Amino acid sequence: MKKELPCIICPMSCHLEVEMEGDQILSISGNTCPRGVAYAQKELTHPMRMLTTTIRIARAELPLLPVITSQEVPKEKIFDIMEAARHAKVCAPIICGSVAVSNIADLGVDLIAARTLDEVMEDGTARIAGHQGLETI
Numbered sequence: 001m002k003k004e005l006p007c008i009i010c011p012m013s014c015h016l017e018v019e020m021e022g023d024q025i026l027s028i029s030g031n032t033c034p035r036g037v038a039y040a041q042k043e044l045t046h047p048m049r050m051l052t053t054t055i056r057i058a059r060a061e062l063p064l065l066p067v068i069t070s071q072e073v074p075k076e077k078i079f080d081i082m083e084a085a086r087h088a089k090v091c092a093p094i095i096c097g098s099v100a101v102s103n104i105a106d107l108g109v110d111l112i113a114a115r116t117l118d119e120v121m122e123d124g125t126a127r128i129a130g131h132q133g134l135e136t137i
């Protein structure tokens with residue numbers, strides 16, 4: 001059986017053709033570099049993805065915080081992560097690159113804040129992420 005898939009490793013988007021017998025890969029062609037072979041092998045046996053999503057954040061200037069997984073996750077676990085992220089809520093302030101949710105869905109993977117959000121107080125002052133004390137905005 002022949003499977004076709006685009007390589008998503010770089011913008012060249014090589015058109016990969018994979019000859020398979022059952023679950024076994026017999027040959028891979030269409031790749032311009034060895035990374036295409038590695039990608040096809042992984043994609044057809046144990047596909048992994050970086051996942052980006054948003055989680056709720058309290059007391060921030062925005063209601064949602066963009067987050068990204070700390071590492072690639074098994075493609076079949078994406079729904080579990082999205083469901084756990086749907087129930088997650090953090091509090092501002094938070095710094096870009098810090099752990100927003102640790103061990104999401106018990107997968108040993110963290111959700112990392114993809115932007116900094118300051119805490120906005122009811123009186124219009126803000127607690128700037130990464131700074132001590134209050135600063136007026």
Ligand code: SF4
Nearest residue numbers: 007010013014033036
């Ligand atoms: S096979 Fe190599 S050159 Fe082609 S898209 Fe994949 S990484 Fe890029």
